[in-house]
Amino acid sequence: MPPKSKRPPQQQQHGDDEVEEPFQAVILTDSYDDRFLPISHELPKCLMHLCNIPLIEYTLEVLAITDVRDVFIVCTSHIDKIKAYLEQTNWMNPKGKLNIKIVQTPDAMSVGDALRELDARQLITNDFILTTGDLVSNIKLDKAIEAHRARKKTDKNAIMTMVLKEAARSHASRPQEASSVFVLDPQSSKCLFYEPVAALPKKSRIEISPEVLENHHQIEFRNDLVDPRVDICSVEVPALFTENFDWQRLRRDFVHGILTSDILGKTIYTHLVSEAYIAHIQNERIYNTVSMHVLNRWVFPIVPETNLKSGDDYEFMSGNIYKSRDVILSRSCIVDENVQIGAGTVIGENSRVAQSTIGRNCRIGANVTLVGVYLWDGVVIGDNCTVINSILANNVSILENTTxxxxxxxxxxxxxxxxxxxxxxSRLSLLPQPKTSMFDSEDEDQDEKDDGERVLTGDHEPVYFWSEIANDDDDIDIRNLKLDTLAYDINDLVLEDHELSESASEVGELSDEESDADSIDGAWNLNPSANAAKKSAEFKKEIALTIERSLAENHTVDTAALEITGLRMSSNGEYSDVREVVVPLVVDHVDLNNPVTSLKKVFTQWGPLIGKVTHKHDDQVHVISLLQKHCASNEALGKLFMGALQILYNIDVIEEEAVMEWYTSDISKSGSPTEIKLREKATKFVEWLTEAEEESEEESDDE
Incomplete structure (x- = not known):
């Protein structure tokens, strides 16, 4: 359908006769890769649920608060499903702010093909925002749009502004499989050079033409930028794809081609953001990370209780728990931190849910454990089941006693x-995995044998095991694909024999300093225990710096806890490591020149922070042991032990059962002589707790 010639009322007047129309927007619903298989084989990625909302809803929310009128949703696969979903939402309302049109490109094989199709249909008539259907962000693009418009007035060759997020190398929203090197002019924000860098095999050098650096007094090499695939483009961009049929990918082909071309003479700029949250759900690991970020309120005001989807009624509760009103929880079930539960869901007796989102109308049986799990609508989990760090799509059923x-x-x-x-x-589907060209040479008997080994049968339809394979792109290393799959452990990647031999052959061609291990920050390590120790030490160092800053700047406990949670999630750290850092630092914050007053003030204020990272009974015993060990390291600190112990008990960070277990444990008795003396000092406190408990039991008997 051709665009309307009538200008919408949002057009803006600037200068004499200059009129700037609202931007158009193009949403690419296909990623043209094999991520999230087999789910993405049956359901478009843009309709996958993140925190119980289809991903495309987040993208449209970003555009709804931007100077955008016409939105073209480009669909290559699952066209009917995307169209059916949008038609039953308010986005297709003719009176809405966005004028949404679905553009069908069933023959497109890449981003380049999709943009060439847009150019052929002459749908793009002015500058536009190009993004994907899996953008999750709270960003307002006004400043980026304003900067883009200003640059075009001074640089007639400017055709694109890439919106990039500044983030540390360890930031969880950065993909592990690859990174990007940007060379920028810090004065103008012009991008001078771009190079994608895969994690494996390691790339030992990047070649840059000296001509790139000419006429620039200062340049920046940036490897700390997350690319969420949000671009502000000139109307010329689709035409450039048409002129260059070999350009298929937006960054590797288009951006790299523009920046290295001596003929085109076009320029690309960047707009860096640091405060706003912006992420592109390009793989399973980032899906997991962003889900937790939403539940931890990093994307505020995009949080569950905002109820973006019509009919939702989530309420925010302590511990980042979001529960719909129509939910039934048994009295004995445990709902830990960072959990979302959709309407109509029932959770049975003695079941535990942590770090998970549960969709609408799910049925969770008794004695079920769900940790790091994403259940979509209509999922049924039978009694005595355990599910860890997995995605279960709509209407999946897990029968009893299954792991x-x-x-x-x-x-x-x-x-x-x-x-x-x-x-x-494992990747399971009711559909067999389609054959690809890499299997064409295999004989039928071998195919039948493989298929037989990959089918799960029983009193249900056959369930097929899918394997993760690279597509026909020769540039893709299968190991890189595995690095960003859901909950993948690098040690599992190392221990696979056939890949270990491949790695060994590559390492043999390089020096130790140039091995593939360096390309993923040391994670590819043939000594898993040493690697884990190194990662733990680095994590503790970052946690210590964060807590020290919070203590020095007198942050609130909630703010400090949020920062700790973010670091723990981004580093995949353990709560035990956090406690080993926070307990000594809080003790050391006490002013020993005025110990009595300072101890009460410090532990009353910061003791709750210890409680934020202490969840189970064993965690409380761990806290007391850490307190004992640290106070025993210095005579002056030893005088603080009993006071700190009593305050932590009074503010409910530790309970009497934990004190009793610590006191009778071998750990409290087997330390240094000073530690043993501190245990002896706690004897009277333990006796008092015992007497108080006995009196309480007697009173209960009398009643």
Missing amino acids: IGKGCLLSSNVVIGPNDNIPKY
Whole structure:
């Protein structure tokens, strides 16, 4: 459909006769890769649920608060499903702010093909925002748009502004499989050079033509930028794709081609953001990370209780728990921190849910453990089941006594069990995996053998195991694909024999300093225990710096806890490591020149922070042991032990059962002589707790 010639009322007048129309926007709903298989084989990625909302809803929310009128949603696969979903939403309302048009490109094989199709149809008539259907952000693009318009007035060759997020190398929203090197002019924000860098095999050098650096007094090499795939483009961009048929990918082909071309003479700029949250759900690991960021309120005001989807009624509760009103929880079930539960869901007796989102109308049986799990609508989990770090799509059923290992993806309507044990990283579907060109040379007998080994049968429809394979792109190393799959452990990647031999052959061609290990920050390490120790030490160092800053700047406990949570999630750190840092630092914050007053003030104010990272009974025992050990390291600190112990008890960070268990444990008795003396000092406190408990029991008997 051709665009309307009538200008919308939002057009703006600038100068004499200059009129700037609202931007158009193009949303690419296909990523043209094999991520999230087999789920993405049956459901478009833009309709996958993140915190119980289809991903495209987040993208449209960003555009709704921007100077955008016409939005072209480009669909290559699952066109009917995307169209049916949008038609039943308010986005297609003719009176709405966005004028949404669905553009069908069933023959497109890449981003380049999709943009060439847009150019052929002459749909783009002015500058536009190019993004994907899986953008999650709270950004307002006004400043980026304003900067883009200003640059075009001074640089007639400016055709694109890439919006990039500044983030540390360890930031969780950065993909592990690859990074990008940007060379920028810090004065003008012009991008001078771009090079994508895969994690494996390691790339030892980047070649830059000296001509790139001419006429620039200062340049920046940036490897700390997250690329969320949000670009502000000139109307010329689709035409440039048409003129260059070999350009398929937006960054690797288009951006790299523009910046290295001596003929085109076009320029690309960047707009860096640091405060706003912006992420592109390009793989399973980032899906997991962003889900937790939403529940931890990093994307505010995009939080569950905003109820972006019509009909939702989530309420925010302590511990980042979001519960719809129409939810039934048994009295004995445990709902830990960072959990979202959709309407109509029922959770049975003695079940535990942590770090998870549960969709609408789910049924969770008794004695079920769900940790780091994403259940979409209509999922059923039978009694005595365990599911760890997995995605279960709509209407999946897990029958009783079944365990789902970490990193699994189960596509819609799959039924598993009873009494099954699904290996970690499994991908299950009711549909067999389509054959690809890499299997064409295999004989039929071998195919049948492979298929037989990959089918799970029982009192349900056959369930097929899918393997993760690279597509026909020769540039893709299968190991890189695995690095960003859901809950993947680098040690598992190392221990696979065939890949270990490949790695060994590559390492043999390089020096130790140039091995592939360096390209993923040391994670590719043939000594897993040493690697884990190194990562733990680095994590503790970052936590210590964060807590010291919070203490020095007198942050609130909630703010400090949020920063700790962010670091722990981005580093995949353990709460035990956090406690080993926070307990000594809080003790050391006490002024020893005025110990009595300062101890009460410090532990009353900062003791709750220790409580934020202490959840179970064993955690409380750990806190007391750390307190004992640290106070025993210095005679002056030893005088603080009993006071600190009593304050932590009074503010409910530790309970009497934990004190009793610590006191009777071998750990409290087997330390240094000073530690043993501190335990002896606690004897009277323990006796008092025992007497108080006995009196309480007697009073209960009298009643």
